[in-house]
Amino acid sequence: MDLPVSFNEIWFLLIGVLLTGYACLDGFDLGVGSLHLLTKSDRDRRIFLNAIGPVWDGNEVWLVVGGGALFAAFPKVYASVFSGFYIAFMLFLLALISRAASIEFRSKEPMGWWRQLWDIVFSLSSILASILLGVALGNLAWGIPLTAEGDFAIGFLGLLHPYSLLVGLTTLALFMLHGNIYLLVKTEGDLQTEVRRWFPSVMIFFLICFVVTTLMTLAKVPRMTALIREYPVLGIFSILNLLAIVNLVREVYRERFAQAFFSSCMTIVTLLILFALGTYPNFVYSAGSPEYSLTIFNASSSDKTLTVMLVIVAITLPFVLAYTAYVHWVFRGKVRMEPIGK
Template sequence: METFLGIDYPTLWFLVVGGLFSGYAILDGFDFGAGAWHLFFKKEESRRIALNAVGPVWDGNEVWLVIGGGALFAGFPVMYASMFSAMYIPFILFLLFIILRAVSIEFRSKEEMLWWRKMWDISYSVSSIMLAFLLGVVLGNVLQGIPLGENFEYQGGPLLEFLNPYAIMVGLTTLALFMTHGAIYLLMKTEGRLFAKLTILVKRGIIFFVVIFGITTIYTLIYIPHLSDTFREDPVMFAVPLATFLCIANVPRLAMKHRYKLAFLFSALSMSFMLMLIAIELYPVLLISTIDPQYSITVYNAASSEKSLGIMLNIVAIGAPLVLAYTVFVYSTFKGKVKMDETSY
């Protein structure tokens, strides 16, 4: 098996896909979170400012989802096929809500009527909430496993089997995390009355996240024991969950001190470390079979050929710096507080 720096190609591609989805969670996570708070803003000006805070970047953030999905399909086609077959409904709902959210942002300012703007405000906020929740639901199913049989075919029953208690808890945890992340981002972009309102909302978001995260963690340790096996076997690995908890604890501390840029950084690091925890817990498995472990999908039985992975890794080496450069350029161009003008939403 071919390697690069001592790491085999399937594992390298596993890291690439994980890095892309981490970037997506951090970037689109804050604008989903900002949208989830949208109906809490009562004044027209506040809602417009909140929309314009994410306006220049939200569609660029979704590039990471497209690239991540493409990388998953190219590198692990078996995983892509089995996961989309098993969770067809949540993925279709995700697609519908992501379209509805984009339409809401673009259509809201096209007419002056109150009912028109209120309709798109509701659409924007509900779709943002559902997108965050559905991402967590899919993640929850991946973590606990799904019924895969021979040839990695989905053997599930009811249409709503994906809405099990653990998936719902992970979905709510993801929503709470994104809402906290989004509130901190809006604090960096706003001032005046809206800023004052957000200082209250971010406290509520943090409390919501800490409570649901604690409940989900306890449930995981008790009822999903395979997710902590790696850490029990290798105590050195406890450095990762320790770093995760320290990052999470730093978010409210920095927010209370009004150091919002650092709070946003640690919120992003919290997401990265949580996804790193998931990667460590699952590797080399990508999708656990609850029927029989031999039917589980791994980075090795799901990967494309080594030649394909090698070619794609070269493409990543060229494309990834370009995507990062584009992201840095956009955020540096639109840095600072939001100012309303004739081009605003």
């Protein structure tokens, strides 16, 4: 079969789609978690949790499937990245497990201290998970010293440098913004007014991070913009990214929160497209000895496996999209606290 693109490129794209889907979906519930402690009353916090209750679990599935797909399509990347980021990844797992536990356990007891404790765990683990995701992206953008075997061992502290921490902070800000807008969609009345009051600060926090990260990437990591400089037409994604950010603010001020949420999804999508364009054709760029980089060609599974998996995706994806959309439609509308039971 002669395709204009290789299976490797298709799978690079598909894993990008899975991880972008994860960022758009789990991004808002991580954001809600990061903002959770800003509201004080038990009732409001319960509304926050109810807003993400029916969907957060499904959102995390995108990460799990992304991990499985990465294992299947690019096993060398899966092996190098997760063993190389060992401690960071263990902390990320700790955050995800603690977060799941806090959502599950918080409501089970009425005592104030119990709920306060789980609220703190929920919020801190959401913040930690967001920052760690960004730190990982920052390291992949910056480059990592790989050996000829494709291994790297730079230790946890080696991962923490100004650029990766900056990307970590930017990711946190982006998810907070995304979560803030999600809460505007899902709440009403006084609580919505309160959430709306947070918006300018969250927006400014995001803009500062965004501008500093952009400048630092242009100045210090020219590799990440090389493809756009070579093919200026790809600059369209930068323009779309800026338009999405501007439109997001505009829609919030016009109180069209659903449209604002769409724009913040587009912000995430375009940012990740820019990231993918910057890193292509590498998955893990080897700083120091670029010939050891793990690319989408030298780190992939065989064409046979990539084909089989493409068939699996072609069979399942329409169903997944259909019932995911259906469930979001079933739970559309505002979250209220009325006892619905019959």
